[in-house]
Structure formats: structure tokens, C-alpha cells
Amino acid sequence: MLTLHRAAQLLADPTAPSITDGAVLVDGAVIAAVGPYEPVAGTRVREWDGLLTPGLLNPYGQWLLERAYHPDPREELGDEPLMLEVDEARRGGSARRGLQRMLGYGTTAVAGPFELPAVRTAVARSGLVSLPGEGAAGGLDPLASAGLAAAVHRPLTVGGRADFAVFDVRSAAELEERGAGCCLATVLGGRLLYRRR
Template sequence: MLTIHTADEVRVAWDAEPVKDGAVAVEGTRIAAVGPLAALQERFPGTRVRRWPGTLGPALVHEGPLPEAPTPRERVHAVLKLGAVAVLEQHAGTPELRAAAERNDVVVLPGARPAGALVETGRADLAVFDEAGACLATVCAGRLVHRRR
């Protein structure tokens, strides 16, 4: 199912200029298109639109230890709640943590790297942050995995 995500501002990369009234069309696990909301709605008529307050951009890489929680699944979910969809191998060293990451489509990276960019055909990893930097929503491989109420 195709979904268009839009926010007050969209950044195709966190160091890029914000695009006002921008949007990202997501189909399955991939980004179908990035551009102005009006253009995406014209290209994909009748598509569901999720509107978010704040700034939408690429999901992050969590570079430190995973937050403490009672289970590996909860530790991985805590990372998703921060707007990250990737963790470093050195911090996901147990079989249980790796399995929890894999079940949730969280990428385990061999080393640090900057957050990606929102590009057509790229993996649909998005995060929305409010003005204070709190994560409002995380999309991991096209699936909404966190939404702050």
C-alpha cells in the first residue's frame, strides 16, 4: 500500500535545506518518490496521506549502547522511539539483540556512518522530530513502528 508522509518541513538529508510542504511517498519497504506534497498527490491520486507536525527526514543511526530494558525486543523498540533504525554491531553483540533487531528490520552496521538520505528507490527509513528534537514518529523499512501520542 502506498502512503505519503508529509510534515511542516522535509529534509532529504539532515544537513540539507528544508523543503516546505514536502512529502515522501512510501510503497512497501521503499521510497517511491520525494518532492512537494501537491506533486506527489497528483502523481499518486487517492493515496493515504499521513501529516506530521515538525520535521521529517532520514531515520538515524543509534551509535551508543542500546537503552536498558527488560527484554531485547524492548531495547530495540527503545531505539526506534529515538528515531533510529540502525545500530552498531558492537552494541548488538548478543544473539538475542541481533534477533530482535532482525525481527524489527533494524539494520546492524559494522561501524558508524551518517544518517542516510531520502532518495527514490531507497529503503523507506524516516523519522519525524518536533522543535525540541523529540521523535514523534519512526518509519522503519516502510512500516510505522513508533508514533508518539
């Protein structure tokens, strides 16, 4: 099924100008078209009032998923990553919650390597792209330590995997100022996996 993601602003590549009233046409898991909005018969249309960008790479994936602990809301420990030693079963649950929280920051790729089996399984099942990394400590927001151009996983291109995010801002400059916590939606392989409630 074709899905047309229409956004107030589209930034397909952080090195190029944004497109007002832009759209990304998704066919299954890949991008079929990128550019100014034009209605396409027979498509489902998702309207986004914000900036649609390529998905972001979180360079702190290994630290966030294998060292930090993401509490279950029932534990009443807050929702920020904590430094707690936990067993393998709790580490898997923590990794799944951490990955879900990363989606809320427009993350579509995460840096490893992942040594713990429960974490490797969680990452593989999440749909996020796993890339090599350095294992440095850091937070959930990929924009906290780098600008948008450095944080983008890969530009949106026809034939490429449909991984992107939509943010509640009107420009790349506003996104860098506010940070990725203003994410409205994250799409992985053409599937809407996160939507702010």
C-alpha cells in the same frame, strides 16, 4: 499500497535545505518520490506537523543492547537503561524493549556487532538496519554526541529504503537543540513502527 507522508518541513538530506510542506511517497518498503507536497490520487496520506528527516543511526547499539538492561515497566525500575547482569532470557526481553525505545528517538539503524544470540535475534526481527560499530557506551539519543548530519543513517532518495522519522520541531537547528527525544513517529521499510501517543 502507496502512502504519502506529508510534513510541515521535509529534510531529505541534512546537507541540503529543507522543503516547506514537503512529502515522501512510499511504495511498499521503498521511496517512490521525495519533494514538495502534491496530492496523489489513490494514496493514503499521513499528515505530520513537524520535521520529517532520514532515520538516525545509534552508534551505541552494542552497549545499549548487550551491556545495559532496559527494565520491564512491571519491574518499577524506571525506563532508563541500567547496568545489571541478567541471564540470556532476560537479555532478550531487555534488547526488545531497548530497540522499541530506540524507535522513539528516530533510530532506524543501530551499530553492532552483536555477539549474544538473543540480541542478534531481537535486532534481526526489529527491522532496524544493523551496521558495524565500535561498541562505545552511550545513550538512546543519537543526537546527544553528534549533529544531525553525522547522526543520519542515509539520505532519503527515490528507490531507497523508506526509513525515516518525524520530530516535533520546525527546523534541523531546533532538532539539534532539543534532541531526538521529541520524535513523533519512526518508519522502517515503509512501516510505521513507532508513533508517540
